Amino acid sequence: MRLLETVAGHEHGAPAKQLARETGLALPTTYHLLRTLVHEGYLRRDRGLFFLGEAAERLSSSGAQQKRRSTVTDTLARWRDVVGVPVYYAVYRDGEIGVVGVADTPGNPAVEEWADFRETGHAHALGQCLLAQLDERSRRDHLDRYPVRPVTPYTVRDSHSLLRRLERSQDTDLVTERQEYALGTVCAAIPLTIGTMAASVAISLPAHQADRLAPAVQQLRSEMRRLLGSLALSISI
Structure with a gap:
């Protein structure tokens, strides 16, 4: 060595x-x-x-990737502890929604992925936030491959309604959904665009604590401004 x-x-x-x-x-x-x-x-x-040689370079590449993953994990955990709710981080890459990291606790568990996040982007805050950051062609391509369909009784009903919602979210830089993906849960997502890749950070709460959602979002925004640099370096994972 x-x-x-x-x-x-x-x-x-x-x-x-x-x-x-x-x-x-x-x-x-x-x-x-x-x-x-x-x-x-x-x-x-x-x-x-x-x-x-090539073998040593592969080791170096793997080590760098592990370090980036560790940075994401540590950053999400920091935000979870400060805000006091589960925190999620997702990116849109190669035409797919990918959840990169989740930080929760036994007392505040994350939403269970009971329906594939990739196929139900229209129903959860992370997916809607990512779709809102795409250009019109990419957004329609995604919806052609993964059509809008009911996930719960509260899910947006059709692609036209979804597209109108996504346009409104671009003005506020915030997406909220209430029980559209999981009954009894409310979520909010904030866009995070670095370079050409769309990304999003989200939080979730039990529906009966919906009044905590707005203050938690503001607190998360504040924390994101402090630690955005460390997460930005890891967005390519």
Whole structure:
């Protein structure tokens, strides 16, 4: 590992003797380890110089992805603890709605995904918020693939009504839905657009606590302004 770290510190490569000197390894040991690492793909040799290989780069990529996921998890947990309600984070990527992270507690559990979130975007706040951020063509393409259909007695009834609602939400930067996806639950979602990717952060509450929804949204907005940078770095997950 020390040898790999030393090679990584030389962008333009380094010879075996230099690597042995910098790592404090005996030269024969260094040669043996270098040959093994080249054979396994962790290093590559070019004109007597050693560079990181594809296997090492894959390790680096996986580690970076894990760090981004950890950042999302930590950020959502922070918002959950401050606001005191379950917090959700979703993105719209490659034509699909994807829930990236959820932070809840046993005392304040998240809404159970009893109907596929991807297919019922018209019924829940996260999906509606993501659809509102799309251009008209992408939005209609999504609804052609996943038509509006009743999920509960309170679900929006048709695509025309949904599109009008999405247009109104663009003016307020807020989507709320009451028992449209899950009976006994109210939700609110805030758009989060970074670069070209649409994303959304949402919260949920039991329907009998609906009066807490607006204050919780304001509190969430405040927290988002403080920690948006850390989440923005992880939006590409």
